[in-house]
Amino acid sequence: MKKLINRVEAVVDEATEGMGLAHPDLVRVNREPRFVARADAPVQGKVALISGGGSGHEPLHGGYVGRGMLDAACPGEVFTSPVPDQMVEAAKAVHGGAGVLFIVKNYTGDVMNFELAAELLQAEGIEVRSVLVADDVAVENSLYTAGRRGVGGTVFVEKIAGAAAEAGASLDEVERIARKVSENSRSMGMALTSCTVPAKGSPTFELAEDEMEIGIGIHGEPGRERMKLRSADEITEMLAGPVIEDLGLKAGEQVIAMVNGMGGTPLMELYIVYRKLAGILQQRGIQVARNLVGNYITSLEMQGCSITLLRADEELIRLWDAPVHTPALRWGV
Amino acid sequence: MKKLINRVEAVVDEATEGMGLAHPDLVRVNREPRFVARADAPVQGKVALISGGGSGHEPLHGGYVGRGMLDAACPGEVFTSPVPDQMVEAAKAVHGGAGVLFIVKNYTGDVMNFELAAELLQAEGIEVRSVLVADDVAVENSLYTAGRRGVGGTVFVEKIAGAAAEAGASLDEVERIARKVSENSRSMGMALTSCTVPAKGSPTFELAEDEMEIGIGIHGEPGRERMKLRSADEITEMLAGPVIEDLGLKAGEQVIAMVNGMGGTPLMELYIVYRKLAGILQQRGIQVARNLVGNYITSLEMQGCSITLLRADEELIRLWDAPVHTPALRWGV
Amino acid sequence: MVGAGEVRAFIRRFAELIAEHKDELTALDAAIGDADHGTNMDRGLQAALERLPGEGATPADLLKAVAMALISKVGGASGPLYGTAFLRAAAAAGSKTTLEPADVAALFRAALAGIQERGKATTGEKTMVDAFAPAVEALEGKLGQGAGLGEALQAALEAARKGSDSTIPLVATKGRASYLGERARGHRDPGSLSTVLLFQAAAETLGGAGGATAGA
Amino acid sequence: MVGAGEVRAFIRRFAELIAEHKDELTALDAAIGDADHGTNMDRGLQAALERLPGEGATPADLLKAVAMALISKVGGASGPLYGTAFLRAAAAAGSKTTLEPADVAALFRAALAGIQERGKATTGEKTMVDAFAPAVEALEGKLGQGAGLGEALQAALEAARKGSDSTIPLVATKGRASYLGERARGHRDPGSLSTVLLFQAAAETLGGAGGATAGA
Numbered sequence A, B: 001m002k003k004l005i006n007r008v009e010a011v012v013d014e015a016t017e018g019m020g021l022a023h024p025d026l027v028r029v030n031r032e033p034r035f036v037a038r039a040d041a042p043v044q045g046k047v048a049l050i051s052g053g054g055s056g057h058e059p060l061h062g063g064y065v066g067r068g069m070l071d072a073a074c075p076g077e078v079f080t081s082p083v084p085d086q087m088v089e090a091a092k093a094v095h096g097g098a099g100v101l102f103i104v105k106n107y108t109g110d111v112m113n114f115e116l117a118a119e120l121l122q123a124e125g126i127e128v129r130s131v132l133v134a135d136d137v138a139v140e141n142s143l144y145t146a147g148r149r150g151v152g153g154t155v156f157v158e159k160i161a162g163a164a165a166e167a168g169a170s171l172d173e174v175e176r177i178a179r180k181v182s183e184n185s186r187s188m189g190m191a192l193t194s195c196t197v198p199a200k201g202s203p204t205f206e207l208a209e210d211e212m213e214i215g216i217g218i219h220g221e222p223g224r225e226r227m228k229l230r231s232a233d234e235i236t237e238m239l240a241g242p243v244i245e246d247l248g249l250k251a252g253e254q255v256i257a258m259v260n261g262m263g264g265t266p267l268m269e270l271y272i273v274y275r276k277l278a279g280i281l282q283q284r285g286i287q288v289a290r291n292l293v294g295n296y297i298t299s300l301e302m303q304g305c306s307i308t309l310l311r312a313d314e315e316l317i318r319l320w321d322a323p324v325h326t327p328a329l330r331w332g333v
Numbered sequence C, D: 001m002v003g004a005g006e007v008r009a010f011i012r013r014f015a016e017l018i019a020e021h022k023d024e025l026t027a028l029d030a031a032i033g034d035a036d037h038g039t040n041m042d043r044g045l046q047a048a049l050e051r052l053p054g055e056g057a058t059p060a061d062l063l064k065a066v067a068m069a070l071i072s073k074v075g076g077a078s079g080p081l082y083g084t085a086f087l088r089a090a091a092a093a094g095s096k097t098t099l100e101p102a103d104v105a106a107l108f109r110a111a112l113a114g115i116q117e118r119g120k121a122t123t124g125e126k127t128m129v130d131a132f133a134p135a136v137e138a139l140e141g142k143l144g145q146g147a148g149l150g151e152a153l154q155a156a157l158e159a160a161r162k163g164s165d166s167t168i169p170l171v172a173t174k175g176r177a178s179y180l181g182e183r184a185r186g187h188r189d190p191g192s193l194s195t196v197l198l199f200q201a202a203a204e205t206l207g208g209a210g211g212a213t214a215g216a
């Protein structure tokens, strides 16, 4: 295992501490239990947005804490959901009296730990709602599975619901927006290489030099299918097709599009994928209102990419354009 | 070779095209010869900043084209400097009558190609100056070498000289600022893994599972020394030490600091390095005025990092804070 | 009869077995999950050992300490699941200082109910429930037939083992492995193996004289 | 005597040899540079072939077309260096339609001067100059001793080969290899090999009857 780390057990603590040192104007890091909070939290009268999940997906979620996005993020161990204590203490630290919204990626562990936290907080009189993100079209529906995984759509939910909360929307309203974004987002990802969880020390799966995995999640899980390596254009078609179909996108509609790197993919390659995606969407008469190309929700050093599309309307685009100032996403400020 | 590409020969063209499609509000891509120009170029009366170099270092340079930074970037083939035609046509397209400043990373090929371009442009009556960036302390001085390589300091020169140009400074003044930044920047880098140039198809060098290269450049060249893998803290000391020494930084001075990923390094690991760097600087009484942690000047999918420090004063910090709006760097807008 | 000492030995032995099988659990999770089940369980049980209350603690106190450690240290799916299991077991133990065989059975039954409420899985979904449910049934069945606790726990362990084996050919419909569809076939569910270790610890420590290797 | 036909054959043969040795040149560059010398030279010479002017072109026209192709297609250090070399050779050829042996020597001398002005390297710095300079000296020396052009070019080729070999033990003080310090020892300079190929092409195509394998 080759990583820029000190001790395996300290990886998440030290990385979180480093982020706090790099962005003292934006975030404050709490160590025990571990959470990252907005430097100016609690913002009185504002709905507090809290997310979290396993680490190894950076900049998600800690990089999205700040004005116009999250009030707190709870980083678990690598690829392991956080524990209820983290969400409970984070919520107590950042809630501004207008309620708390949990943004939870749909994984059994995340769901159960956030559920426990919500139960504990409700018992203390803090109002908590939860919105699940479950946008991965590589997973069949919940009749046969634990339900679709939450992947790239999470970035959109955090940005857009964050803008609504920043603008002073009520808990009901922020929840409505978050659900709207979640329901209108779809993603699909692929891997050229596996990744190595520090505590395990060896790659989670092995791929031959001419193979790739299609339909992966963000935890180094093998995907739905292993196949021979294809060209970037073919891969983009394989990812974009199911996303567009599943969203039922029609000519004339608008989207916010993300081409996301899994952590070890050069930006150059992501732009090659974006080039093809733009072509596919244009051909179908779908307009890209806004886009992101880069590493936004990763799997450690995995090479690969994912495509996320959000069906957008004027409301969502307006909230998308609202100022955001976090370690990883910044505009209008 | 596992990459998200179509044809090896088309990699740079397609990636550049993809960047143009993703950021039509910021940049315009010219295909023959290849350059990326500010969407609103030429800006009349403004000194035009032009840089360029081999591709594979994304977001450098194309990602730094836009308001407050570069007017044009000339991407060569992967790790190969651009040809004079590119700089000549880019300069003609973006110069606003106030002269052109070339920002050139100090490599034999880059220097000679920019030199040829400058000769050709002068012959056409366009005033061109050049500033070399040569900040890599891993390289001995020019008595024994082609001179230090231009690496991370380039990002600082482009940002700060770009801010000066945007504010309407004269060619003399922009050149002075660029030189000041260049002379006060130092970098050092290391690699955990090699990278694969698409046209070659196999890794440039081989590193055993327990080895690393210290003192690498940004072209997959082997570094000055191969050694056993160390902890992130030890590596950070090995990189930061020579940088601080060579700059002659004293207690009480201020720096702008960058922990840069080589393309395949998870952000988590860069924050672990930043954590240690912050500690080292604090211990020496050196204040970090501003910082960047992320992928800013890369070597394809190489895993590793570099540290760059710029001795900063009020003038440089003011220009650093000035608004910038490019695909890869944005604030204040 | 089972007192606080046996319960403490059971917890120690479970932690020991998890530590011994940590890499195996993680490797199973690497095949059809996310390569952390061994690390997760080990982190939680080491924390539990540190927090175990001292002399005078009742079985319920001990079980509750494990529950809280698992909930606050594991994360992932297994933390809330095993955490809830130990919490319910503690509730079932109530204020008793010694547990009759029937009490022990009731305690495991409550634990299973907790896992199923929290995780909503039934048998055949390729989860820990596939080992836990048959083990509890075997335990109750044997005791019902008049067997001693040692023998009944041995039967529970064997049932857990069989149940764990039964996960191998299954497609998963709960947990991470469900994302793999057909590709999950041929792999043992990691949580079913940690459940086997739980029953192995029980058989070795709670079964009276039969529990030869009871904790350090 | 050397006319436009021979110069054209020389250019074709140089391009052919570079294409054949493309991977070898790149592999040498991978060891002490950045793994692109073969790709660079091949891209430039293929472009040169496409742009070669047709019937009626003088040697200078042909050499200038190569120069412009190399300058506008190669990039890297070798583009301006070889580009300048061909540009100076074209200038030396002037408007002549046929070149005497002494003209050919002057042309290579001018090319070398161009490389050294542009790159500021002298011999012993582990660059193409280490092959180019002795080759030009051997060419001039042999012609001075009254040898024919074919024999003199053969001597130039051998000198280039020796010169290229001489780069192997050197530490570099110019170009990318200079960054490596002592680690550059034991590796041949890639540019010195492309220069050998240049002189091989010359020996095969410009030497009169001796040039057996003159281009397709």
Ligand SMILES: Nc1ncnc2c1ncn2[C@@H]1O[C@H](COP(=O)(O)OP(=O)(O)O)[C@@H](O)[C@H]1O
Pocket: A079, A080, A081, A108, A109, A110, C029, C033, C034, C036, C037, C038, C040, C041, C075, C076, C077, C078, C079, C081, C115, C118, C119, C120, C121, C126, C127, C128, C129, C174, C175, C176, C189, C190, C191, C192
């Ligand atoms: N809904 C569920 N009900 C019961 N057990 C489950 C459920 N989901 C997952 N599990 C169990 O949890 C185990 C995985 O635990 P672990 O790897 O620690 O958590 P995670 O899947 O979050 O990484 C699985 O092997 C399975 O036995």
Ligand SMILES: Nc1ncnc2c1ncn2[C@@H]1O[C@H](COP(=O)(O)OP(=O)(O)O)[C@@H](O)[C@H]1O
Pocket: B079, B080, B081, B108, B109, B110, D029, D033, D034, D036, D037, D038, D040, D041, D075, D076, D077, D078, D079, D081, D115, D118, D119, D120, D121, D126, D127, D128, D129, D174, D175, D176, D189, D190, D191, D192
């Ligand atoms: N200053 C110089 N003078 C002469 N030749 C040089 C000089 N610098 C580099 N070279 C030659 O250029 C060759 C490398 O060319 P190439 O790999 O195409 O360019 P780059 O180094 O820019 O990637 C070296 O092997 C060396 O022979």
Ligand SMILES: [Mg+2]
Pocket: A054, A079, A080, A081, A109, C034, C036, C076, C077
């Ligand atoms: Mg997990």
Ligand SMILES: [Mg+2]
Pocket: B054, B079, B080, B081, B109, D034, D036, D076, D077
């Ligand atoms: Mg090069």
Ligand SMILES: [Mg+2]
Pocket: C029, C033, C034, C035, C036, C037, C076
């Ligand atoms: Mg797991």
Ligand SMILES: [Mg+2]
Pocket: D029, D033, D034, D035, D036, D037, D076
């Ligand atoms: Mg080279």
